[in-house]
Every structure is written in structure tokens, then in C-alpha cells.
Amino acid sequence: MLHKAKLEGFATRADKLAAAARSLKRQSSVTAPFSLAFLTDQKRAPQAQQIAGALPRGAAVILRDYGHKRRAKLAAQLKSICAARGLFLLIGADLALAEDIGADGVHFPSWYEGARNVPPGTIKTAACHSAADLNGIKTEDIDVVLLSPAFPTASHLGAPALGADNFRRLASLSPRPVLALGGVNENNAEQLSGANVAGIAAIGAFLI
Numbered sequence: 178m179l180h181k182a183k184l185e186g187f188a189t190r191a192d193k194l195a196a197a198a199r200s201l202k203r204q205s206s207v208t209a210p211f212s213l214a215f216l217t218d219q220k221r222a223p224q225a226q227q228i229a230g231a232l233p234r235g236a237a238v239i240l241r242d243y244g245h246k247r248r249a250k251l252a253a254q255l256k257s258i259c260a261a262r263g264l265f266l267l268i269g270a271d272l273a274l275a276e277d278i279g280a281d282g283v284h285f286p287s288w289y290e291g292a293r294n295v296p297p298g299t300i301k302t303a304a305c306h307s308a309a310d311l312n313g314i315k316t317e318d319i320d321v322v323l324l325s326p327a328f329p330t331a332s333h334l335g336a337p338a339l340g341a342d343n344f345r346r347l348a349s350l351s352p353r354p355v356l357a358l359g360g361v362n363e364n365n366a367e368q369l370s371g372a373n374v375a376g377i378a379a380i381g382a383f384l385i
Contacts, residue, residue: 187383188231191232194362194377194382196363198213198376201369201375201376201377205374207373210237213232213237213376213378214236214238214376217238218242221380222383226254229262232262232264236265238267239378240252243286256279265300269285269286272294282300283299285319302320302321303322306324308350314353325339326339327360328340330359331360333359341368341369344369348371356375357376361378
């Protein structure tokens, strides 16, 4: 069990990110199911359950960890936490698992093709990295776009970042609301404020 101080630290980080996310959404006036999302990553953030337990009501948890040996068990644990705290849970690239545990939605990585045949009422997010990715989105298929990497990120070391100007330009072209992903935190999020920008998605920014 994590020390109380560490749990409080996760809550402090989440509150700061939530405030920054709300500011982005307020300035763009765009409507989205949620403005803050935590993406799981067992290598970088092995305390996924504790971080989820620190998120404010209305935030989302997106289960990635595609190769996790006990992914179904982790999904069930996160579902229990999300249900108790009023959070959304989305499962990455696995509609069957999402349906099995009663998740709120499905996340589609850029490499995954399968946004069709999703039951009505299911929240659908998609990862995009370029104008071509955005052009491939059909508005009836996706509710929220995760556009990345906005800034240099530890998730993809050495990968070129979009930068604030290019991020805002691409976000303005998006057919759906956008969450900024990749190196985004409460200190630099304001640089990304613009049309269609509904908030923040992150991994490392939730860590202390």
C-alpha cells in the first residue's frame, strides 16, 4: 500500500491538471464527454489504480497496456474504481473487453482499425498525430481526438513534437474535440489553447 503522502501527491497533481484542462475547455467553448484523461502505462506509471483513485469526478481513465498479461483483471480493477468515483473508463483497442466489464468506451490507437460496429452510447476516442490522421476521422465514429505529441514526451523519446503552433493549427482542423497529449502539464497547457481544444490527456504529468 502506498504511503498516505504519496496518495495525496497524486490527488494534488490530478487537481492541478484538471484545472488546466477546464481552462482549455472553457476558452474553446467546445463540448466533450470529459476534459481530463489518464492513460495507463505500467512501465512509466505502475500505480494506475492509485492514480485513478485520485482523479476528480468526471475525468477519464484510458487503459492502454496492450500487452499486459493480466489486462482483463486490471480492467476490472479500474472499472471498480471508476464506478465508485464517477470516472469514465475506456479500453484501448478491445471492444470485447470493454463490453465484458461494462466500460464506458473504447480508445482507438492510430494503428488500430475497428471503429465500426460499436454499440450506441459508447464513448469513442482516437489517437491522431497528423493532418492525415484527422482527415481519416468520420464524425459519427469518434467523440474525442487525442492529438499528440504536443511537446517532447518520455513515451516516445526522440520523436519530433508538434509544438504549440502546429498543435493549435491541427486542432483547429479536427472534426471532433481534441485533448492535448504528449508532454503536457499544468505549466505549458495554456500554450495550446485554441479552437476545438477541450482539455488534457497525460501519463507522466500525473506522477510525483
